[in-house]
Amino acid sequence: MVADDFPLMLPGVPLGETVKMVVEESIHYSLDADARSAWYAAFPDGVGSVRLGPHHRTFFVSMYHELHCLQQFRDILVEPNPNVAWGHLHHCLNYLRERALCQADLTLEPGDFTTRNFAQERVGATHVCRDWNAVISKVEENWADWVTVWKEFHNVTN
Numbered sequence: 001m002v003a004d005d006f007p008l009m010l011p012g013v014p015l016g017e018t019v020k021m022v023v024e025e026s027i028h029y030s031l032d033a034d035a036r037s038a039w040y041a042a043f044p045d046g047v048g049s050v051r052l053g054p055h056h057r058t059f060f061v062s063m064y065h066e067l068h069c070l071q072q073f074r075d076i077l078v079e080p081n082p083n084v085a086w087g088h089l090h091h092c093l094n095y096l097r098e099r100a101l102c103q104a105d106l107t108l109e110p111g112d113f114t115t116r117n118f119a120q121e122r123v124g125a126t127h128v129c130r131d132w133n134a135v136i137s138k139v140e141e142n143w144a145d146w147v148t149v150w151k152e153f154h155n156v157t158n
Contacts (some may be wrong), residue, residue, distance in 0.1 A: 013138050017131045046143035089110035
């Protein structure tokens, strides 16, 4: 990296490797207060931020930005708050709309999802996705490297 140049995508994650994801209903990510920890467990230390280049510039991986936005909507559905930051929610709604358009997933989903009984018909289509585990590993590795650099710079020994 030179000066303010930076890559468009997280370096070190193979773009050609894919995994299959069968879309299915899950009890782990429900709309009740007990499921909050499952939603927050999706975030690594650093909440999806990475540091790149000699000046350790901060960037956020889009996958985690998307998860953050979903989490914001989930939180307001579970615990309505009149003091919610509506501008932030508006940003998230538009961001997720743009991400759906950007991904343009062409997977065909059987039937009419608007009439589906999700309690009985729990499994949907199979999608081909980027390997999110590779992304998670790279983000965790980057965060651990950043913590080491930060500790050395601040003379922290533990």
